[in-house]
Amino acid sequence: MNYWLMKSEPSTFSIQMLKEKKNRQESWDGVRNYQARNFMRDEMKRGDLALFYHSSCKEIGVVGIVEIVKESHPDKTALDENSAYFDPKATKDNPIWFMVDVAFREEFPQIISLAEIKKHEELSEMPLLQRGQRLSIQKVTKREFSFIKKLASLKQ
DNA sequence: GCCAACGTTGGC
DNA sequence: GCCAACGTTGGC
Numbered sequence: 001m002n003y004w005l006m007k008s009e010p011s012t013f014s015i016q017m018l019k020e021k022k023n024r025q026e027s028w029d030g031v032r033n034y035q036a037r038n039f040m041r042d043e044m045k046r047g048d049l050a051l052f053y054h055s056s057c058k059e060i061g062v063v064g065i066v067e068i069v070k071e072s073h074p075d076k077t078a079l080d081e082n083s084a085y086f087d088p089k090a091t092k093d094n095p096i097w098f099m100v101d102v103a104f105r106e107e108f109p110q111i112i113s114l115a116e117i118k119k120h121e122e123l124s125e126m127p128l129l130q131r132g133q134r135l136s137i138q139k140v141t142k143r144e145f146s147f148i149k150k151l152a153s154l155k156q
Numbered sequence: 157g158c159c160a161a162c163g164t165t166g167g168c
Numbered sequence: 169g170c171c172a173a174c175g176t177t178g179g180c
Contacts, residue, residue, distance in 0.1 A: 009178090033163075056178050114179080132161045134177050 002043060003145040004050035005128060006066070006102070007136040015052045015063045015107055024104035025069060029077045030085040031099065036137040041072040041098040050102065051140060051148060053128070054111070061113035062148055070101035108152040122147050 006028065008014065018026055031037055048068040054060060074095035077085040090096040117123050127138040 007178090035163095060179075134162065136177090 002045065002048045003140040003142055004039070004044065004048060004068075005053050005062070005126075005138045005140050006050045007053045007055045007138075009056045010054045011057065014054065015066075015104070018052075018066070018102070018104045019107060021104075025101055027070075027075075027101050028099045029075050031075070031136060032085065032087070032097065033136060036135055037098055039137045039139070040100045044068050044071060044100050046071055049105070049145065051145065059111050059113065061111045061115075061117065062108070062152075063111050064107040065105045065149070066102040067105050068100050069103040072098045072100055075099040108155070110152070110155045112148055112151050116151070117148070120147070120151075 010016075012030075013026070018024060028040070031040065046068055050066050050068065051062045052064045052066050053062050075085070075097040076095075077083040078087040078090035078095060078097040079092065080086055085097075087096060114128075117126065118129060123129070123144055126140065126144055127133050127135065
């Protein structure tokens with residue numbers, strides 16, 4: 001089982017939006033970076049857990065946990081001319097872009113902010129904190145995942 | 157809004 | 169295959 005961090009701009013898709021969906025599930029569409037795509041296509045498995053990270057917003061940080069409930073399948077927004085994520089190079093036979101489906105598992109009582117993550121030596125090797133790192137999907141160790149989950153529970 | 161750091165594109 | 173130009177990301 002693997003652990004992940006998945007970034008989203010909350011103005012586009014937030015954990016509240018996921019939580020308010022009827023089945024509390026959503027396809028993680030719109031990823032247009034090959035490395036992030038490869039993680040989804042090749043490595044993400046059903047049952048994996050991911051930290052939900054809000055980026056480019058007022059309160060930056062980890063806001064909760066989601067579970068991968070459906071493994072890689074083609075991202076249809078790449079074929080949709082009306083989508084902001086349309087890619088003219090994608091075809092039905094060669095979709096290029098893939099996505100997984102996630103399900104809401106937990107919303108932290110308080111955000112674990114980027115500033116706080118930076119304070120803990122135990123989290124200092126997270127890709128998130130490495131210079132120039134901007135991948136929207138990143139690997140997280142079990143230790144890091146548990147540490148952040150514990151930080152969140154301590155704030156209750 | 158700024159800007160550093162990346163990733164992608166396209167001419168050669 | 170190189171690499172300059174350009175576009176994007178994302179924290180501040």
